[in-house]
Amino acid sequence: MxxxxxxxxxxxxxxxxxxxxxxxxxxxxxxxxxxxxxxxxxxxASFKDAKGFTWDIGGHVLFSHYKEFSGFLEEVLEKKYLVHNRNSWVRAIESWIPYPFQNNIHYLPQKEFEECFKGLEERSCGICKVSNFQEWIETNFGKGISKYFMISMNQKMWSYPLDKMSTQWIDERISPVSLEAIRQNMKGNKIDSSWGPNSTFIYPFFGGIxxxxxxxxxxxxxxxxxxxxxxxxxxxxxxxxxxxxxxxxxxxxxxxxxxxxxxxxxxxxxxxxxxxxxxxKYNRLFIVGIGLRRERKDPRTWIYFPEEKYIFYRVTNLSNYSPYNVPNGHMQSYSSLLTEITLSENAPANRKFFIEETVKGLIDTGMLSKADESLIESIFSLEVENAYPIPxxxxxxxxxxxxxxxxxxxxxxxxxxxxxxxxxxxxxxxxxxxxxxxxxxxx
Ligand SMILES: Cc1cc2nc3c(=O)[nH]c(=O)nc-3n(C[C@H](O)[C@H](O)[C@H](O)COP(=O)(O)OP(=O)(O)OC[C@H]3O[C@@H](n4cnc5c(N)ncnc54)[C@H](O)[C@@H]3O)c2cc1C
CATH class of the missing domain: 3.50.50.60 (FAD/NAD(P)-binding domain)
Structure with a gap:
């Protein structure tokens, strides 16, 4: 050289x-x-729309495994950031279950809880040789958790057959679970949500991620x-x-x-x-941001939606990350929700349909009310060509x-x-x- x-x-x-x-x-x-x-x-990147709402390309939060990246963040942000604890949930079987789902199955209705618990007891092994992601899910989590969350959530998020995906990427991306931990969580009716590198994260005060x-x-x-x-x-x-x-x-x-x-x-x-x-192989993304002309008091950071009836797989309470994600930082008058829909490599993106289904889904979950439709101040949408590289x-x-x-x-x-x-x-x-x-x- x-x-x-x-x-x-x-x-x-x-x-x-x-x-x-x-x-x-x-x-x-x-x-x-x-x-x-x-x-x-x-x-x-982030974008400010004409009404003054700031949008990221899907929910983005900052955390660091490396001293070099941490040092970089401190230097460029000059302390102008907010620190948050993740407060993430899953919507399934008409219930709200704290994330990670598998650690909090005691929040499920009784019948589904028993199915998930039994599945864990009967699972074939904790660590055993599997040849693809689908098998990994089934052997590690058993039938119930696979059925109510793991398979549906991952199918929706990846838009790719799970039995054609590998397993070597999983390490820090999916929380493991033990029966003993679940028994302990049940005793104190405890939310077990501390798992993972993003359980605490930072977010810039101004300008989005x-x-x-x-x-x-x-x-x-x-x-x-x-x-x-x-x-x-x-x-x-x-x-x-x-x-x-x-x-x-x-x-x-x-x-x-x-x-x-x-x-x-x-x-x-x-x-x-x-x-x-x-x-x-990779997938694509369509994001829809809903800027609302009212305060929404909802302390959650983001919510996963594994069920097919909702078009999005995740909704982020983006205005919770920084007041400056809404016009002039007026949290008393505005709020914003950011939703993500994954698309397979060649699937068409129908903007009008996605927006209508997003609003409908948010109303169905109770995150918006019917009356909120008239309070929608801004709708942001973006088709993202490269979203997840598929392992x-x-x-x-x-x-x-x-x-x-x-x-x-x-x-x-x-x-x-x-x-x-x-x-x-x-x-x-x-x-x-x-x-x-x-x-x-x-x-
Ligand atoms: C929905 C979603 C949520 C995410 N959430 C998080 C999160 O919470 N926390 C986290 O840490 N990470 C998150 N990420 C990951 C994060 O977005 C990526 O880590 C990061 O942006 C990747 O950086 P990069 O530089 O590798 O690639 P990119 O960000 O893709 O940048 C590549 C750049 O190359 C440019 N480019 C492409 N082709 C050309 C060309 N021909 N000529 C010139 N320029 C070109 C592009 O315009 C782009 O600017 C998320 C990603 C997605 C999709």
């Missing part, structure tokens, strides 16, 4: 910003970020070139071509865009790599092959869709993936 290589980063989401942050902090100068959007943040990445970019504004969509990369000349007619060259390329799209813009094309990339059973074999090829070209694909690893796909993980690859390149 030549001295002082030119590092080009595609994308200004948390991963691209993580790479840039490391280079900036270490005084490295020969680098640039190209971003297709007119704003930074990627999936972690996207404020973090907007503020970061201010530190190295001259290095971030917005509205520059990369559309072709020549591997022989190491040239990048942009939709707006511009060109640039790289010695090292860090890609944070969707790996499948990225492989498609590499020339000369490598047919076996293109073919391998087509085996990677399919053959994913790692495909990724190994692709990365071996890319790295032979001095190209490193990182981040939620760049690495295609859901288990390393949160903001802290993606920031660190960018940070780590930049560190490796310039030490």
């Amino acid at each position: 030549k001295e002082n290589p030119k590092i080009v980063i595609i994308g200004s989401g948390p991963c691209g910003i993580g790479a840039g942050w490391h280079l900036f902090k270490n005084g490295y100068n020969n680098w640039v970020i190209y971003e297709k959007n007119a704003y930074p943040g990627g999936l972690s 996207g404020e973090v990445f907007r503020r970061a970019v201010v530190k190295f504004r001259d290095k971030v070139r917005l509205e520059n969509q990369v559309y072709k990369i020549d591997l022989d000349s190491k040239k990048i071509f942009f939709k707006n007619g511009m060109e640039d060259k790289f010695d090292i390329l860090v890609n944070t865009s969707n790996l499948i799209d990225f492989i498609n813009i590499l020339y000369p094309q490598n047919p076996s790599i293109v073919k391998a990339s087509k085996r990677l 399919t059973v053959d994913r790692d074999e495909v990724l190994y092959k692709i990365n071996e090829f890319l790295e032979s070209q001095n190209i490193y694909s990182r981040g939620r869709f760049g690495s295609f690893k859901y288990e390393r796909g949160n903001m802290d993980d993606c920031f660190m993936q960018g940070f780590e690859i930049a560190h490796r390149m310039v030490i």
Whole structure:
């Protein structure tokens, strides 16, 4: 590798910003970020609508497994954030069950509770060899929990067959459960909700989650070139071509865009790599935000909806995260709810239908009343092309092959869709993936 290589980063989401942050902090100068959007943040951006409501791209909360990301947050947010305890619930069988569902089955109606408890007693094993996610659910949680929550929730969230998904990503994403813990929780009628890395989280005071990445970019504004969509990369000349007619060259390329799209813009094309990339699967998202002209006193942070009768799988009480998510911070006069609907890779998105079903669902659950329909001040909607990279059973074999090829070209694909690893796909993980690859390149 030549001295002082030119590092080009595609994308200004948390991963691209993580790479840039490391280079900036270490005084490295020969680098640039190209971003297709007119704003930074990627999936972690936020938007203020014409009525003054702020919306994130689905419920986003900040937590950190890494001291580097924690330090970054402290530095860019300058203490302008709020700290929250997760207060999350599940709506099933006309009941509200604290999240994680499996730890709180004593909140279910008696019949369903007994079914879930019996299922746990009868489950085939705690830790045993299974070949896909569906089997993992059934063997770990038994029939009842699988039926009332785990299978339906995951089918809805992934929009992908669970028996074609792997299990190695589960580790920190699904709470384990023991019969003894349930017995203890029943005794004290206790809510057991402390599990997981996001049980406490922070959220920016102003500007939604996207404020973090907007503020970061201010530190190295001259290095971030917005509205520059990369559309072709020549591997022989190491040239990048942009939709707006511009060109640039790289010695090292860090890609944070969707790996499948990225492989498609590499020339000369490598047919076996293109073919391998087509085996990677992902889903899409449609979000609907409802801005209401009244206060809603509901202390919950977010709620999961596993049942088919609701179109959304999750609703976030977004105005609880910061008063400035509603116009002028007037929590006494406004509130906002953010809902998420997942779509499979090729499913059509029908905006009008999704909005109507969302409002209907919110009324059916009692989160809105019929009278609230006339108090809807704002409706925000967004179709999100890349939502969840799916951990399919053959994913790692495909990724190994692709990365071996890319790295032979001095190209490193990182981040939620760049690495295609859901288990390393949160903001802290993606920031660190960018940070780590930049560190490796310039030490
Ligand atoms: C519904 C939902 C909820 C989530 N909730 C949380 C949460 O609570 N906490 C958490 O930590 N994480 C959460 N996440 C994950 C979080 O959004 C991601 O970790 C993060 O945004 C990924 O960062 P990234 O930089 O890897 O990718 P992205 O954010 O996808 O950024 C990639 C960037 O590349 C740009 N790009 C793409 N193609 C090109 C091109 N050809 N040329 C130039 N630029 C290009 C894109 O415009 C984008 O800005 C959630 C994600 C979703 C979908």
